[in-house]
Amino acid sequence: MTMTAFLLSVLLGLFPGLSSARAAQPVPVPAAREETAEKPSSAEVLTRLRLGNARFSLGQSTFKGIDAARSRETAENGQKPIATILSCSDSRVPVEYIFDQGLGDLFVVRVAGNVSDTDEIGSIEYGTEHLGTPLLLVLGHTKCGAVTAVVQGDSVHGKIPLLVDNIGPAVQTAREKNPGLDEKDLISKAIEANVFRSIEDILTGSGMVRELVNEKKLRVEGAIYDIATREVHWLGTHPDQANLLATPLKEEKAGEGQAAPATGHAPVADEKKPAAEPEKTVPGQEEQKEEHKEGPTASH
Numbered sequence: 001m002t003m004t005a006f007l008l009s010v011l012l013g014l015f016p017g018l019s020s021a022r023a024a025q026p027v028p029v030p031a032a033r034e035e036t037a038e039k040p041s042s043a044e045v046l047t048r049l050r051l052g053n054a055r056f057s058l059g060q061s062t063f064k065g066i067d068a069a070r071s072r073e074t075a076e077n078g079q080k081p082i083a084t085i086l087s088c089s090d091s092r093v094p095v096e097y098i099f100d101q102g103l104g105d106l107f108v109v110r111v112a113g114n115v116s117d118t119d120e121i122g123s124i125e126y127g128t129e130h131l132g133t134p135l136l137l138v139l140g141h142t143k144c145g146a147v148t149a150v151v152q153g154d155s156v157h158g159k160i161p162l163l164v165d166n167i168g169p170a171v172q173t174a175r176e177k178n179p180g181l182d183e184k185d186l187i188s189k190a191i192e193a194n195v196f197r198s199i200e201d202i203l204t205g206s207g208m209v210r211e212l213v214n215e216k217k218l219r220v221e222g223a224i225y226d227i228a229t230r231e232v233h234w235l236g237t238h239p240d241q242a243n244l245l246a247t248p249l250k251e252e253k254a255g256e257g258q259a260a261p262a263t264g265h266a267p268v269a270d271e272k273k274p275a276a277e278p279e280k281t282v283p284g285q286e287e288q289k290e291e292h293k294e295g296p297t298a299s300h
């Protein structure tokens with residue numbers, strides 16, 4: 001039995017109605033952070049997040065760990081978050097609420113479209129290596145405006161094209177794997193592909209994260225938050241993780257991520273692909289240009 005299957009069986013055993021009907025019984029609250037081991041395992045962290053989301057989605061949030069005492073405690077003793085989470089900046093996705101966690105519990109990196117570019121990866125390295133969180137979660141969400149804009153080929157301006165150029169390859173992957181889908185379903189597939197694309201960018205762009213994963217000190221998972229039902233749908237690890245960990249790192253090919261300093265963007269991961277040209281602005285056009293060049297690695 002995989003860890004995911006094990007955790008699911010534990011959860012569904014605890015809450016038989018959770019996966020279908022709305023469970024009526026109270027969702028357990030694990031022991032306070034201070035009472036647990038200094039460093040929980042990734043499995044323990046996943047369980048805490050699953051239980052926290054169950055409480056949130058069922059209207060049983062505890063709102064623990066957000067009082068003045070916790071502020072004082074974390075100010076004096078420093079932060080010891082249990083998970084690093086990369087999520088979208090969408091105002092409907094308040095990460096601590098979603099998992100019913102308190103101050104100092106989650107090291108959250110937020111950027112529109114939950115993309116993993118240089119600055120995001122640097123922040124993720126701080127959370128996973130320096131703060132030592134055993135779990136890195138990339139959290140997409142339903143009805144993501146950033147992904148939707150790329151799917152629809154919306155015209156975007158200012159610095160936004162530089163942001164959404166990371167999403168284009170995921171949309172292309174979703175299109176190729178799901179021909180004939182209507183736009184609404186394609187957006188859902190693209191949101192999922194974008195989570196895995198982001199994980200791919202991390203695993204191929206950060207030697208630090210890669211080392212932690214190889215040493216089994218870090219687990220990297222994806223998930224989608226449903227902004228209507230409040231439930232998190234867990235996607236597990238990247239299906240191609242072993243191969244991604246074996247491919248050359250981006251910075252090894254192009255001078256430690258300094259290849260494109262004028263744009264602030266790291267070089268692209270796929271060596272079959274030419275270097276990104278962030279000056280082009282319309283995502284829809286970009287998708288056209290990148291057609292037939294994107295590898296099939298970001299599955300789902």
Ligand SMILES: [Zn+2]
Nearest residue numbers: 088090144145
């Ligand atoms: Zn979004």
